[in-house]
Amino acid sequence: MSVRAALPAVVGAPGGRASSAPLLGGDTEPTLFELSRPGRRAWQLPTTGVPALAIEDLVPAPYRRDAPPPLAEVSERDLVAHFTRLSHRQFSVDLGAYPLGSCTMKYNPKVCDAVAALPGLAAVHPAAPARLVQGWLALLVELEETLCAVTGMAAATLQPAAGAAGELTGLLMMRAWHQAQGRQRRTVVIPDSAHGTNPASVTLGGYETVTVPTDPSGGVDLAALRRVLDEDVAGIMLTNPNTLGLFERDIEAVAGAVHDVGGLLYYDGANLNAIMGVVRPGDMGFDIVHLNLHKTFATPHGGGGPGAGPLAVTAGLAPFLPGPRPVRTAGSPGNAPGSADSPGKAGDPGSVRYGWEQPERSIGRVHSWHGNALVLARALTYTLVHGADGLRQVAQLAVLNANWLRARLAGLFDVPFDRPCMHECVVSAAGLRREHGLRASDVAKALLDEGFHAPTVAFPLIVDDALMFEPTETESVQTLEALAQACERIVAEAGTPGGPERIGHAPVRTPVRRVDEARAARHLIPVADGVSETSSPPTG
Ligand SMILES: *Cc1c(COP(=O)(O)O)cnc(C)c1O
Numbered sequence: 001m002s003v004r005a006a007l008p009a010v011v012g013a014p015g016g017r018a019s020s021a022p023l024l025g026g027d028t029e030p031t032l033f034e035l036s037r038p039g040r041r042a043w044q045l046p047t048t049g050v051p052a053l054a055i056e057d058l059v060p061a062p063y064r065r066d067a068p069p070p071l072a073e074v075s076e077r078d079l080v081a082h083f084t085r086l087s088h089r090q091f092s093v094d095l096g097a098y099p100l101g102s103c104t105m106k107y108n109p110k111v112c113d114a115v116a117a118l119p120g121l122a123a124v125h126p127a128a129p130a131r132l133v134q135g136w137l138a139l140l141v142e143l144e145e146t147l148c149a150v151t152g153m154a155a156a157t158l159q160p161a162a163g164a165a166g167e168l169t170g171l172l173m174m175r176a177w178h179q180a181q182g183r184q185r186r187t188v189v190i191p192d193s194a195h196g197t198n199p200a201s202v203t204l205g206g207y208e209t210v211t212v213p214t215d216p217s218g219g220v221d222l223a224a225l226r227r228v229l230d231e232d233v234a235g236i237m238l239t240n241p242n243t244l245g246l247f248e249r250d251i252e253a254v255a256g257a258v259h260d261v262g263g264l265l266y267y268d269g270a271n272l273n274a275i276m277g278v279v280r281p282g283d284m285g286f287d288i289v290h291l292n293l294h295k296t297f298a299t300p301h302g303g304g305g306p307g308a309g310p311l312a313v314t315a316g317l318a319p320f321l322p323g324p325r326p327v328r329t330a331g332s333p334g335n336a337p338g339s340a341d342s343p344g345k346a347g348d349p350g351s352v353r354y355g356w357e358q359p360e361r362s363i364g365r366v367h368s369w370h371g372n373a374l375v376l377a378r379a380l381t382y383t384l385v386h387g388a389d390g391l392r393q394v395a396q397l398a399v400l401n402a403n404w405l406r407a408r409l410a411g412l413f414d415v416p417f418d419r420p421c422m423h424e425c426v427v428s429a430a431g432l433r434r435e436h437g438l439r440a441s442d443v444a445k446a447l448l449d450e451g452f453h454a455p456t457v458a459f460p461l462i463v464d465d466a467l468m469f470e471p472t473e474t475e476s477v478q479t480l481e482a483l484a485q486a487c488e489r490i491v492a493e494a495g496t497p498g499g500p501e502r503i504g505h506a507p508v509r510t511p512v513r514r515v516d517e518a519r520a521a522r523h524l525i526p527v528a529d530g531v532s533e534t535s536s537p538p539t540g
Contacts, residue, residue: 029085029511032072042076089511091453093300097479099405101424101456101468102195102243104271104295105302111385112298112378121377126369130355137354140326140370143380144310150383150391151269151289152282153312157321158376159367163270164197166290166309167237169366171205173288173313173320174235174264176363180320183262185234191220193244193460198237198268207234214462218246218417220254229257235264240284241274241422243460245402245468255285264288264317270309272296273473274399274423277392287314297379306372308379322366324356397473398423401480405471408484412491416463424470426463432491433465436500440465443490445514448507450486 055064074082091098098105116122124133144156160166171188178185187210188202199209210228215221220238236258240248248254255265267286273296281289293299294307301307313321330353370376383391399422406415406425413427429440444454444467456468471480493499507513 029082029089032074032079032082035074035078035082036072038073040073040075040078042074042079044076091448093302096451096453097471097475097483098453099455099469099471099475099483100453101245101426101470102271102459103302103456104273104292104423104470104472105453106273106295106472107474108298108300108378109382109385112381115381116374116377122374126373134354136373137326139377139380140373141328141354143376143383144312144326146380146383147291147310148312150272150276150280151267151291151312152280153289154315155318155321155325156310156312157323157325157366158308158310159322159365159371160290160309160311161367161372162294162307163268163290163292163309164201165366166292166311167197167201167266167268168204169311169322169363170266170288170290170313171201171207172363172366173311173317174266175205175207176320176361177264177317178234180361181262185263186232188234188266189225189228189236189258189263191238191242193218193239193242193462194237195239195243195268195270198239202237214242214244217249217419218242218244219248219250222250222253222257225254226257229261229263231261233258233261233263235266235287237266237268238286239268239270240281241271241424243468244417244426244463245274245421245424245470246417246419247422251284259285270295271423271470273394276395277388278395282314287317289313293375293379298382299375299378306375308372308375310371310376319360320363321359322364323358323362325359326370327355327357328353329355329357394473395423398471401471401473401475402469404477405469405480405484408480409469409487412487413467423472424468426460426466426468428463429465429467432494436494438494438500438503440467442503442506443467443487446490446493446503446506447483447486449509450489452483452486 093105093107120135121139124136130137140158144158147156148154157169160169174188175185186208188205188207189210189212190198190202191214192211193214199211202209210233212225212228213221219242225236236254238248238251238254240251242248258265264287265285267281267284267289269281269289270292272291276296289312290309291297291312292301292307292309294301294305299305299307311321386394402421402423402425406421406427409415409425409427410418413429414431416426416428429438429443432438432443440457444457447454455470457466459466459468469483471483490503494503505514
């Protein structure tokens, strides 16, 4: 679908006709296109006296647009007011508790932002020669080493831009590793509780997914796993704790069985706040681990901003890592990034300690330059501020909070796997559905009216009407108590006359009420033919 197809029909309409929606106040904030009036613009600069050149003299005809782009024309004042109003009509980790399970939405310390904003980090060009960016290179190397220490791995790449990108990188490395051993494998095993990105990455990586069921205690069904393991299996992808928030107790047996058929173990470490500083994936027998710096290591996420999904591997897989990699060179002249084999100009050899290196059998780049660098700066800051003990405490508090909440909610909802959980807990709203016809999503909507972000609903798929809470380590016991009391009010209201009806219409206190979840995808608003030709571009 093109972007234009999604725009309202009033875009650049002749004569600047806008919709009749109120421009201010009320429940609806107009779009910029509805605020648009021909000729308005959001900047003001004095004329320079430099004569204007016609676009025809500057850009050859084949490269010119046939028509101006259909952009909104608004004044700076209206533009700022529009976005400021919108910024007040949302919910964020800085505003309140955000117990969204599986995707760790936690408060991120502002000191990390302050460091990432330092001009010495933020204003550096990624093509600067190594000898001029020794500090940046030191930061990258130190972060790699820190993540290796936390995961129990030998080497890492910081290039992947997100968890899913780390997964694909890991699978491509798995493939390259098998090929280097002269064998071709076809399948990757995934438990049925896995995060949706896992099977998607397997497909993108050119493998077929084989699913293994969860056993009654919430772990991988070991007997079922043994049945599917054969010489076709390239490896297994696991999250531990899994998406039920449960620790895989049989992990050593799983690792042994997979290694016995020559497969590799991939650890989905998106939510490392469950275990960091306490147990290392490397010690559990994993070969490849990705981490989500934008969940565990202080980069906010959820708004589509940049993330980072570094990948750490065992020594045997290190030669296949994406490159070039930042390395300690101790005294040798630095190389320009991306051209590890053609040395840049030698600086003072004694002062250069970091450079770039292409791993021997690298699968190649998976991101331009060096990944989302400022996310990496935030992550290193986070680890330095906490120290090893602090990181362990993060995990301990995350697990304590989730178990506190699990115990507190146990009387309100069904708890399908009633054993100590890790950083998140899964309850089921199936009881409310049977008695009052309400779904997990109704509880989630009602929580919005209570001032909380919704927990994850309907995931993991293997739990009937799941509600998945991840309180994270950053919330106080008072906040958790308030969340539990909000749940109590909702469940109590469900049992009152008219209660289910009211809950079914929640939320009523949010700027946007209950939305039709399918409409935006099913009913596209067409843009009238030729409309874009009539809008005039900003001049000057
Ligand atoms: C969030 C998450 C992912 C995907 O990470 P992205 O950065 O969104 O690509 C993968 N696995 C698990 C368990 C996750 O929670």
